[in-house]
Each structure stands twice: as C-alpha cells, then as structure tokens.
Amino acid sequence: MAQMLAARLHVPSRTLRMEEVPRPQPGPGEVLVKVEAAGVCLSDVHLIDGTLTPLLLRGDTVTLGHEVSGTIAETGDGVTAWTPGQRVVLHAGEERGGVVHTRGVDYDGGWAEYALSAAGALTLLPDAIPFDQGAIIPDAVSTPWGAITETGAVRPAEAVGVWGVGGLGVHAVQLLRMVGACPIVALDPSPVARERALAAGADLALDSADPGLREAIAAVTGGTGLAAAFDFAGVPAVREQALTVLAPKGRLVLVGLTDKPLNVADGTRFSYLQQRILGHYGSDMPVSLPQLLRLIEGGRLDFSGSISGVLPLAQAAAAVARLEKKEGNPIRLILRP
Ligand SMILES: NC(=O)c1ccc[n+]([C@@H]2O[C@H](COP(=O)([O-])OP(=O)(O)OC[C@H]3O[C@@H](n4cnc5c(N)ncnc54)[C@H](O)[C@@H]3O)[C@@H](O)[C@H]2O)c1
Incomplete structure (x- = not known):
C-alpha cells in the first residue's frame, strides 16, 4: 500500500x-x-x-x-x-x-x-x-467573514472593535473595511499587530493595556461606544474589556477560543443596556x-x-x-x- x-x-x-x-x-x-x-x-x-x-x-x-x-x-x-x-x-x-x-x-x-x-x-x-x-x-478569512456578516450582522457605518489582530483579526479588519464599518478600532498588545491593523484599514489601533482606552473609544464613537466588538484573541480579559466599551444594544462576538469561564462583571448594566454576547464558530x-x-x-x-x-x-x-x-x-x- x-x-x-x-x-x-x-x-x-x-x-x-x-x-x-x-x-x-x-x-x-x-x-x-x-x-x-x-x-x-x-x-x-x-x-x-x-x-x-x-x-x-x-x-x-x-x-x-x-x-x-x-x-x-x-x-x-x-x-x-x-x-x-x-x-x-x-x-x-x-x-x-x-x-x-x-x-x-x-x-x-x-x-x-x-x-x-x-x-x-x-x-x-x-x-x-x-x-x-x-x-x-x-478559517483565517471565512471565519471572520461569517462572524462579521452573519453572527455580528455588521451594517454600514457601524462602529466596530477588533481585539487581536493576528491571523484572523487582520482579515477581519480588511473585511470590515469592505462592508463599510466606521470607525474600525483595532486592539492588540503587540505594536507590530497594531501597525498591521492600520495598514489593513483600521482607523485607530490601541494597546489593549492602554489605561486611556475607554476615553479613546468614546472619542471616536461620539460617546456611544462600539456597536459590535469582536474577540479574535481568545483571551478572557478581552471579553470583560470589550463589554466596558460596548454601545447600548451592542453585540460582543466571541470568535477566539478559550476554556476559561465567561464573566460579565456587571450583570445589571449588561441587561439594562440590552447587550448581547454571541458565540461564533467557522x-x-x-x-x-x-x-x-x-x-x-x-x-x-x-x-x-x-x-x-x-x-x-x-x-x-x-x-x-x-x-x-x-x-x-x-x-x-x-x-x-
Ligand atoms: N471560532 C472559530 O471558528 C475559530 C476559528 C479559528 C481560530 N479561532 C481562534 O481565534 C483565535 C485567534 O486565532 P489566530 O490564528 O488569529 O491567532 P494569532 O496568534 O495569529 O492572533 C492572536 C492575536 O491576539 C493578540 N492578543 C493577545 N492578547 C490580547 C489581548 N489581551 N487583547 C487584544 N489582543 C490580544 C495577539 O497579540 C495576536 O496578535 C484563537 O483563539 C483561535 O483558537 C476560532
């Protein structure tokens, strides 16, 4: 054989x-x-x-x-x-x-x-x-595509955030640019990943450890926050951070994979703002x-x-x-x- x-x-x-x-x-x-x-x-x-x-x-x-x-x-x-x-x-x-x-x-x-x-x-x-x-x-392109167009259902001119600008996240930035999301905020602790995000079409690239992150996102979204936030890192802290800058009725889409628990720090605020957390796969x-x-x-x-x-x-x-x-x-x- x-x-x-x-x-x-x-x-x-x-x-x-x-x-x-x-x-x-x-x-x-x-x-x-x-x-x-x-x-x-x-x-x-x-x-x-x-x-x-x-x-x-x-x-x-x-x-x-x-x-x-x-x-x-x-x-x-x-x-x-x-x-x-x-x-x-x-x-x-x-x-x-x-x-x-x-x-x-x-x-x-x-x-x-x-x-x-x-x-x-x-x-x-x-x-x-x-x-x-x-x-x-x-996967590296079709998974963010599905997360953006189906699960997150991003519409033109919506403010979006991309956590993790690696293999999936960099494509997410390109795809969000094509579907007309605006502004596109990219977040990654790696300076190289942030440069990559700007080259791919992000409007703003922030260090996820930046203490001024909330103010920076408020400034580019007219104080509203993000209509859709995407976790392409699979890091528990990302999810909690994303919820703090999500707009009322905003969607947090979990693409990154982790076996750690999912924590909503303030359940009342989450319900009051009618936010949603959506799992995404493939x-x-x-x-x-x-x-x-x-x-x-x-x-x-x-x-x-x-x-x-x-x-x-x-x-x-x-x-x-x-x-x-x-x-x-x-x-x-x-x-x-
Ligand atoms: N749901 C699915 O269908 C699906 C499919 C493929 C991959 N994944 C998962 O998606 C994730 C990303 O995969 P990849 O191949 O793009 O990985 P990658 O290693 O290429 O990129 C991950 C990026 O996340 C960044 N990062 C790390 N900590 C961060 C933080 N605290 N805040 C923001 N960014 C942070 C890293 O610097 C890196 O740039 C993994 O968890 C992977 O298992 C999920």
Missing part, C-alpha cells in the same frame, strides 16, 4: 509526530486530494498545548490541518462533480449526522501529502488564486467560500500579504513554534508537502 508523510497529534500525550501512514483511499462519495498548501492556525497551537480538545474524534490520534488547498487526485464511487487535476479548497468542516465535525480536529486534516474529503465539502479554486492564498480562505462554507473567492477574483480583496512564510511539511513543529512565539510576527505560515 502506498505510504505518505503526515503530521499527527497523539491527543493523550499532546505529542506532534511526523509519521509515514498509508495513503487513504477515497470511499463512495469521497475524493482524495493531493495537498498543495496547508495553513497553521493558533487553534493548532491550542490542540497541541492542551487548551483545545477534539470532541468527536474516533481514536486518539489525528492529522492536523484545517486550512487546506490542493488538486483532485482520485475520486470514489458515485462522484461525478470532480475530476482529477482540478484545483480545490477543502472545507474546514463537514456535517456528519447533523453534527459539525472539524477537519484536522475531529477527523484527519491536511498536514499530509494527501487528504480525504466528502465530494460536497470542496470548492473549486480559480486558476488566478495561488494555492497558498486559497488554503487560508477556509462559517457556512458552501456559501462563504464562493463569496470570498469571487471577491478576490473581482479585485475587492487581496490576501497575498497574509502569507508570512512557506515551510516544508516535515517542519510542521517548527511552524507551530514560530506562530506560538510570534517569531517574525507571522499572519499565516503555510506548510507545503
């Missing part, structure tokens, strides 16, 4: 290992994709450090990687929509039995030479979009991916500046360490088999 290289996480010991494993065979309704590019997300760091645990994984080991693009290598029985050689983006999740399973978390992902996908969980990647940019659309891929690919092809969006480095698949552990330690301040690092 043909073998392939894969970066696999042994969940009980939280050990990432490069392994030679059998190349999977597509079953009925499935497609085998030759992986061309796979992104590295802070969620991968969390899976390895133990703050994120797969809930639906069968067995104790999983190939990581939920941001994946490639070419169709083989199709299983009954698949008519795809032919070998087509360029595709793999969806970051699949619904199985009515439950969302996440690629590279609940089933094997794309930090490997080949990856399996349900035939319905792929979107065609236009020739004009390189594989590395295609790979980061599911996006509706069959809708969001074609939308985003059309906007890129149509020249409305450009993520070429988001690829901070490309490493061979065998260096997956080094890529994870670079993201965790923010070495070189990466937006997205790409693994290439």
Whole structure:
C-alpha cells in the first residue's frame, strides 16, 4: 500500500509526530486530494498545548490541518462533480449526522501529502488564486467573514472593535473595511499587530493595556461606544474589556477560543443596556467560500500579504513554534508537502 508523510497529534500525550501512514483511499462519495498548501492556525497551537480538545474524534490520534488547498487526485464511487487535476479548497468542516465535525480536529486534516474529503465539502479554486492564498480562505478569512456578516450582522457605518489582530483579526479588519464599518478600532498588545491593523484599514489601533482606552473609544464613537466588538484573541480579559466599551444594544462576538469561564462583571448594566454576547464558530462554507473567492477574483480583496512564510511539511513543529512565539510576527505560515 502506498505510504505518505503526515503530521499527527497523539491527543493523550499532546505529542506532534511526523509519521509515514498509508495513503487513504477515497470511499463512495469521497475524493482524495493531493495537498498543495496547508495553513497553521493558533487553534493548532491550542490542540497541541492542551487548551483545545477534539470532541468527536474516533481514536486518539489525528492529522492536523484545517486550512487546506490542493488538486483532485482520485475520486470514489458515485462522484461525478470532480475530476482529477482540478484545483480545490477543502472545507474546514463537514456535517456528519447533523453534527459539525472539524477537519484536522475531529477527523484527519491536511498536514499530509494527501487528504480525504466528502465530494460536497470542496470548492473549486480559480486558476488566478495561488494555492497558498486559497488554503487560508477556509478559517483565517471565512471565519471572520461569517462572524462579521452573519453572527455580528455588521451594517454600514457601524462602529466596530477588533481585539487581536493576528491571523484572523487582520482579515477581519480588511473585511470590515469592505462592508463599510466606521470607525474600525483595532486592539492588540503587540505594536507590530497594531501597525498591521492600520495598514489593513483600521482607523485607530490601541494597546489593549492602554489605561486611556475607554476615553479613546468614546472619542471616536461620539460617546456611544462600539456597536459590535469582536474577540479574535481568545483571551478572557478581552471579553470583560470589550463589554466596558460596548454601545447600548451592542453585540460582543466571541470568535477566539478559550476554556476559561465567561464573566460579565456587571450583570445589571449588561441587561439594562440590552447587550448581547454571541458565540461564533467557522462559517457556512458552501456559501462563504464562493463569496470570498469571487471577491478576490473581482479585485475587492487581496490576501497575498497574509502569507508570512512557506515551510516544508516535515517542519510542521517548527511552524507551530514560530506562530506560538510570534517569531517574525507571522499572519499565516503555510506548510507545503
Ligand atoms: N471560532 C472559530 O471558528 C475559530 C476559528 C479559528 C481560530 N479561532 C481562534 O481565534 C483565535 C485567534 O486565532 P489566530 O490564528 O488569529 O491567532 P494569532 O496568534 O495569529 O492572533 C492572536 C492575536 O491576539 C493578540 N492578543 C493577545 N492578547 C490580547 C489581548 N489581551 N487583547 C487584544 N489582543 C490580544 C495577539 O497579540 C495576536 O496578535 C484563537 O483563539 C483561535 O483558537 C476560532
């Protein structure tokens, strides 16, 4: 049986290992994709450090990687929509039995030479979009897109705040700019991230430790506060801080992931101001991916500046360490088999 290289996480010991494993065979309704590019997300760091645990994984080991693009290598029985050689983006999740399973978390992902996908969980990647940019659309771009357009339902001219201008947050700033949010306030303790936010279109970038933060946000929102605040950091303190600068009826959208409790410091104020806290996860891929690919092809969006480095698949552990330690301040690092 043909073998392939894969970066696999042994969940009980939280050990990432490069392994030679059998190349999977597509079953009925499935497609085998030759992986061309796979992104590295802070969620991968969390899976390895133990703050994120797969809930639906069968067995104790999983190939990581939920941001994946490639070419169709083989199709299983009954698949008519795809032919070998087509360029595709793999969806970051699949619904199985009515439950969302996440690629590279609940089933094997794309930090490997080949990856399996349900035939319905792929979107065609236009020739004009390189594989590395295609790979980061599911998740690093589509998750903020879903958070902004669906969960947060941001309308033009609304004041918004983006906490955490990393891989997801920097794209959120670009997307908020495109949907007409104004002003866009970015908050991050990292000076490089704040510069990145301004370059991506934020109107104001603040250090989240700035003691004058509330006054600064009041000044740019005419004293009203933010209509929508987004946590793209996954840090408990962010949520409490965001609630202090949220407008009446404002929405706080939680995209960053943390296993720590969610605390509302003043419950009466929260109810009186009729504010809302909304959890967000992923996006509706069959809708969001074609939308985003059309906007890129149509020249409305450009993520070429988001690829901070490309490493061979065998260096997956080094890529994870670079993201965790923010070495070189990466937006997205790409693994290439
Ligand atoms: N809900 C989902 O569907 C989903 C999908 C993907 C990732 N995530 C989560 O989103 C978060 C961001 O992922 P990423 O890959 O963009 O991470 P990243 O490491 O690229 O970016 C995180 C940013 O948050 C900043 N930050 C840290 N503490 C902060 C604070 N107190 N205030 C403001 N900013 C702060 C960091 O400086 C960094 O710039 C992670 O928690 C990840 O697990 C959620």
